[in-house]
Amino acid sequence: MTENKRRFKVKIGGKEYIIIGEASTARMNAVVGVVNQQLAAIKEQMPGISDERAAILTAVNAVADQLALQQKEKE
Known part of the structure; x- marks a missing residue:
C-alpha cells in the first residue's frame, strides 16, 4: 500500500467493507452516503429485489x- 492510500x-x-483509496475521509463519507441513498431508493421502488x-x-x-x-x- 503506498503512502497516500488510506x-x-x-x-x-448494512454490511461493513474496507475500502482502500486516496480520498479524504469527508470525500469517502460523501461517496458512501450517495451509494446508500441510491441503494435505499432502488429497494423502495423494488422491495423484493x-x-x-x-x-x-x-x-x-x-x-x-x-x-x-x-x-x-x-x-
Whole structure:
C-alpha cells in the first residue's frame, strides 16, 4: 500500500467493507452516503429485489451518470 492510500471502514447497505483509496475521509463519507441513498431508493421502488441486484443497478446508474457528465464536458 503506498503512502497516500488510506483504509476506510464503511457500511454500505448494512454490511461493513474496507475500502482502500486516496480520498479524504469527508470525500469517502460523501461517496458512501450517495451509494446508500441510491441503494435505499432502488429497494423502495423494488422491495423484493436482492442485495446483489440492487448493487448492480446502483453501479449501472453510477456509470450512466458518469458517462452523461463526460458527454456534457465534451460539448
